[in-house]
Amino acid sequence: MxxxxxxxxxxxxxxxxxxxxxxxxxxxxxxxxxxxxxxxxSSMYRTFKDKHTLFLRALDHYRATESTQAEERLGAxxxxxxxxxxxxLLWLVTCPTDDGAARGCLVVNTATELGTxxxxxxxxxxxxxxxxxxxxxxxxxxxxxxxxxxxxxxxxAAVELLFTTxxxxxxxxxxxxxxxxxxxxxxxxxxxxxx
Amino acid sequence: MxxxxxxxxxxxxxxxxxxxxxxxxxxxxxxxxxxxxxxxxSSMYRTFKDKHTLFLRALDHYRATESTQAEERLGAxxxxxxxxxxxxLLWLVTCPTDDGAARGCLVVNTATELGTxxxxxxxxxxxxxxxxxxxxxxxxxxxxxxxxxxxxxxxxAAVELLFTTxxxxxxxxxxxxxxxxxxxxxxxxxxxxxx
DNA sequence: CTAGTATGGGAACGATCGCTCCACAAGTTG
DNA sequence: CAACTTGTGGAGCGATCGTTCCCATACTAG
Numbered sequence: 433m434x435x436x437x438x439x440x441x442x443x444x445x446x447x448x449x450x451x452x453x454x455x456x457x458x459x460x461x462x463x464x465x466x467x468x469x470x471x472x473x474s475s476m477y478r479t480f481k482d483k484h485t486l487f488l489r490a491l492d493h494y495r496a497t498e499s500t501q502a503e504e505r506l507g508a509x510x511x512x513x514x515x516x517x518x519x520x521l522l523w524l525v526t527c528p529t530d531d532g533a534a535r536g537c538l539v540v541n542t543a544t545e546l547g548t549x550x551x552x553x554x555x556x557x558x559x560x561x562x563x564x565x566x567x568x569x570x571x572x573x574x575x576x577x578x579x580x581x582x583x584x585x586x587x588x589a590a591v592e593l594l595f596t597t598x599x600x601x602x603x604x605x606x607x608x609x610x611x612x613x614x615x616x617x618x619x620x621x622x623x624x625x626x627x
Numbered sequence: 628m629x630x631x632x633x634x635x636x637x638x639x640x641x642x643x644x645x646x647x648x649x650x651x652x653x654x655x656x657x658x659x660x661x662x663x664x665x666x667x668x669s670s671m672y673r674t675f676k677d678k679h680t681l682f683l684r685a686l687d688h689y690r691a692t693e694s695t696q697a698e699e700r701l702g703a704x705x706x707x708x709x710x711x712x713x714x715x716l717l718w719l720v721t722c723p724t725d726d727g728a729a730r731g732c733l734v735v736n737t738a739t740e741l742g743t744x745x746x747x748x749x750x751x752x753x754x755x756x757x758x759x760x761x762x763x764x765x766x767x768x769x770x771x772x773x774x775x776x777x778x779x780x781x782x783x784a785a786v787e788l789l790f791t792t793x794x795x796x797x798x799x800x801x802x803x804x805x806x807x808x809x810x811x812x813x814x815x816x817x818x819x820x821x822x
Numbered sequence: 823c824t825a826g827t828a829t830g831g832g833a834a835c836g837a838t839c840g841c842t843c844c845a846c847a848a849g850t851t852g
Numbered sequence: 853c854a855a856c857t858t859g860t861g862g863a864g865c866g867a868t869c870g871t872t873c874c875c876a877t878a879c880t881a882g
Binding site (some may be wrong): 533535540541543545547554561586588592593596597599602603607613616620621 | 731736742743749796797798802816
């Protein structure tokens, strides 16, 4: 209808996500965002309303990319479920360190930074958490049904422990803990699953 | 030598700790601190140099009180080590919710908010983490030596898993997850310890 | 009581915060 | 081409940021 945009909205959201991921919500200013996204304030505010809304978009983008990718990696497989789980856990702890900076998981960082103070944020972090748990649950069920995991395994309980371990791993990765110890943790968690 | 202070430094640090704990570093302004601590800027800056240094004091205070209390609770006991561990884990997840607000653990919140960007902060969070691990390690050794835990238990590996689980529990508590599920997690973690 | 010294109160500094506004640019529509 | 619509650039809004400075205050030492 009129003048076309000079930027790709998805790309801009992706870069905003990256910045929020590395620095957190409060430590990221709109000017930082403007520079990183090569966007003037007017374009940014016209497109995204305000910083808070852009942050929600970033959370949604993260869920749609990183989280979804994680779920796919976990689900994909005719491999033994234990191997799939191990690869997935190690990937969680290894992958995000592509630029050398330890940034953990945006959802975990956000949940701890903002706590329960922001309902719109909380809804999104909880939704992301629930997706992870569901993926773990289905993998464990599958593994148990295929006889790769003990028939006596209490899946729901195991999911809680695994999920909690994942959060802990994310924190440790953000804190820069070395990979060897995180790998030990992963293997110990897996051993705890089997009899 | 001169005019005496109208405030107790320890008390002020304690209240600053509380505020940083609830809101995080970046979201807590000097003016917020001034109100909460009933301290004018001049007194605050004269006493603590600047916001960052006050925050380091808060971290140290947290380690000297909350963390130390936690370590004592874990160590204290002629009770079976498994019971001691269970009580401790549940206390970690229950206690901090005294004013209704879920605030998690200051060390975990700080580690995820600031990552590895601030060396002075990182040193303190890592030290706090290491104290927790050491306490867990000695408890597990004791339990194994007393025959309450399997003689085959790989203590170091178990410490990694338990420690990671603790971090995950702290995140979940901050995120407002309900106590029942956290309790399930604790019990599952303990079951994973024994054979 | 006087001199000396550290503190408390609070105005205000420059910088930055999130955000708005408006003139101009760049397209579409007739 | 003119009329219209939407996007861009950037100055700049009021508020707040972390911090400093000055002065009256309240204490100790002699």
